[in-house]
Amino acid sequence: MTVPETHRMSSPKVIDHLKARAGSEDDGPVMMLNINRYNADVRFPDGEIYLTYMRDLTSAVSKVGGAVLWRAPVASQVIGCDHENYDELLAVWYPSAEVFLKLPTADGAAAMFEGRKRCVAHATILELPGDQYPLAPGREGSAN
Numbered sequence: 001m002t003v004p005e006t007h008r009m010s011s012p013k014v015i016d017h018l019k020a021r022a023g024s025e026d027d028g029p030v031m032m033l034n035i036n037r038y039n040a041d042v043r044f045p046d047g048e049i050y051l052t053y054m055r056d057l058t059s060a061v062s063k064v065g066g067a068v069l070w071r072a073p074v075a076s077q078v079i080g081c082d083h084e085n086y087d088e089l090l091a092v093w094y095p096s097a098e099v100f101l102k103l104p105t106a107d108g109a110a111a112m113f114e115g116r117k118r119c120v121a122h123a124t125i126l127e128l129p130g131d132q133y134p135l136a137p138g139r140e141g142s143a144n
Contacts, residue, residue: 014127022098029130030097031069034090037122044087044119045073053115060112064102066094084122093130 021027038044042053058068069091077085094100103109 018097018101018127022096022101027096027098030094030100031128031130032092032094032100033126033128034088034092035086035124035126036088036090036120037085038087038119039121042119049115050119053112053119056108056112056115060103060106060108061092061094063106063108064094065099066092066103069093086122086124095130 018030038050041047042049044050054071061068071091072089074086074088080086094103104113106112
């Protein structure tokens, strides 16, 4: 299935916003929620190509001071476009936008980005506040 042309790979406006925030008094922790669909030939979740990419990603993120908080396979897509069919959610925390923007130049980042090109067929990445915890059922402020 062809992905509609209205889908974008990145937003220069958002990157410019992160760059403006980096190092300012408004800078602070960020979490990037990666929603990934992988190429079939990487054999997610236990193929060696995928596992190498995850090792390289974890290493590069940690070298800039961030952390992969968790990864979870998608069991099923209840609502969404047919062309999405995501495989995994990946939460990556950074202490600041400034640190996040250092990832492309981190030691080992070249191998990580090569692995990303090889593995990821499509990704949606959402920026979340990195200083707040997601609400859980039964916690104050929860929708339940």
